[in-house]
Amino acid sequence: MKRITKFFREVVREMKKTSWPKRKELTRYTIVTLTTVIFVSVFFAVIDLGISELIRLVLE
Known part of the structure; x- marks a missing residue:
């Protein structure tokens, strides 16, 4: 039981050291990520259709 308590205390200590992004940065990163995912999805969909x-043309 002491090991579990120690583990969670260390987790809390490490989380306090973490540098969290500001709201503006987080929004920007989210937009970049979503845009990249959408672009890659559309790109591969077009390649797949092509x-x-x-x-189909070769087999007909």
Whole structure:
């Protein structure tokens, strides 16, 4: 039981040392991440459609 208590005390101590992003930074990072995910998703969807059409043309 002492080990668990010690573990959580150390966790709290380390969390206090953590440098958390400000609200503006967090918003910016979130927008960049979502934009990147959307861009990559659309990119691979277009590539997938292109390859699918190419395969259909070759097989017909």
